[in-house]
Amino acid sequence: xxxxxxxxxxxxxxxxxxxxxxxxxxxxxxxxxxxxxxxxxxxxxxxxxxxxxxxxxxxxxxxxxxxxxxxxxxxxxxxxxxxxxxxxxxxxxxxxxxxxxxxxxxxxxxxxxxxxxxxxxxxxxxxxxxxxxxxxxxxxxxxxxxxxxxxxxxxxxxxxxxxxxxxxxxxxxxxxxxxxxxxxxxxxxxxxxxxxxxxxxxxxxxxxxxxxxxxxxxxxxxxxxxxxxxxxxxxxxxxxxxxxxxxxxxxxxxxxxxxxxxxxxxxxxxxxxxxxxxxxxxxxxxxxxxxxxx
Numbered sequence: 369x370x371x372x373x374x375x376x377x378x379x380x381x382x383x384x385x386x387x388x389x390x391x392x393x394x395x396x397x398x399x400x401x402x403x404x405x406x407x408x409x410x411x412x413x414x415x416x417x418x419x420x421x422x423x424x425x426x427x428x429x430x431x432x433x434x435x436x437x438x439x440x441x442x443x444x445x446x447x448x449x450x451x452x453x454x455x456x457x458x459x460x461x462x463x464x465x466x467x468x469x470x471x472x473x474x475x476x477x478x479x480x481x482x483x484x485x486x487x488x489x490x491x492x493x494x495x496x497x498x499x500x501x502x503x504x505x506x507x508x509x510x511x512x513x514x515x516x517x518x519x520x521x522x523x524x525x526x527x528x529x530x531x532x533x534x535x536x537x538x539x540x541x542x543x544x545x546x547x548x549x550x551x552x553x554x555x556x557x558x559x560x561x562x563x564x565x566x567x568x569x570x571x572x573x574x575x576x577x578x579x580x581x582x583x584x585x586x587x588x589x590x591x592x593x594x595x596x597x598x599x600x601x602x603x604x605x606x607x608x609x610x611x612x613x614x615x616x617x618x619x620x621x622x623x624x625x626x627x628x629x630x631x632x633x634x635x636x637x638x639x640x641x642x643x644x645x646x647x648x649x650x651x652x653x654x655x656x657x658x659x660x661x662x
Contacts, residue, residue, distance in 0.1 A: 403571050407445065407574065408541065408553065411515070412452070412517055413445065414444065414514070415510060416443055416510070416512075418441065418442070419458055424437070424438040426438070436462055436463045437500035439507075441459050442457075443456065443457045443458070443459060446512055457575070459575065461474040461503070462474055463475075478503060480579040481511045483502065487499075505661055513580070513581075514579065515576045516578050516580070519553070520539055521543075521570035521573065523535055523568035525568070537568075538570060546592065551591050552592075553592070553593065556571050
């Protein structure tokens with residue numbers, strides 16, 4: 369299983385005998401205890417690992433065979449920008465198919481990893497365990513996919529029963545206030561409960577809102593969280609069979625055919641705007657080479 373490698377913490381008895389380490393540049397005016405801002409909302413390359421919470425199993429009903437599986441993932445940003453490279457974001461996918469859907473988040477991530485052809489062989493009747501085993505096999509290959517990072521913010525308080533309660537107060541990047549210089553969003557904001565006259569501090573946390581496959585349109589955002597530019601790539605199409613070459617046949621002489629006039633397009637009032645996209649391609653994999661289950 370592809371888990372991020374962790375190294376042993378050793379006891380030091382004499383610093384004079386220790387390794388010097390790699391030099392770093394320090395900013396001595398910076399507050400060392402200040403909470404840093406997560407990477408801003410955008411699409412990032414992410415390397416997938418199984419998180420410490422690993423794989424979980426539960427059931428959907430009293431029927432003990434009606435099970436589903438959850439994969440807890442640690443997704444590390446892969447970037448040329450040293451500020452973001454290696455930053456972890458945690459998420460989970462599972463085998464449940466919710467009402468109104470015909471695909472689970474685990475199957476969707478496998479498709480984004482480039483294994484659609486593998487799943488199509490069993491898509492009409494695949495069990496949750498089989499799907500989880502495919503996901504486990506994919507993680508062993510340490511896949512790199514594209515995912516969209518979003519911000520969220522919550523706060524905790526004690527309810528009337530003295531129980532700790534969490535409130536998801538802010539659910540997207542655009543709801544955090546702008547920085548004074550307009551270069552992005554402030555990752556710290558405040559919300560006041562007017563009924564109790566209490567103000568809560570909210571700090572942004574990263575979450576992955578979705579993953580993208582190789583042929584998916586990937587949006588890019590500016591510092592304000594608004595989609596910028598319009599640059600869509602071509603989506604691959606299935607190969608076409610070549611038509612056989614035949615000898616030309618003279619067409620019979622016929623009376624000219626009237627040129628049809630197309631009807632004007634229907635006018636749609638208050639139509640939803642077309643989403644803006646700038647790129648296509650969410651995975652580095654060259655294609656579906658198949659997943660082997662052990």
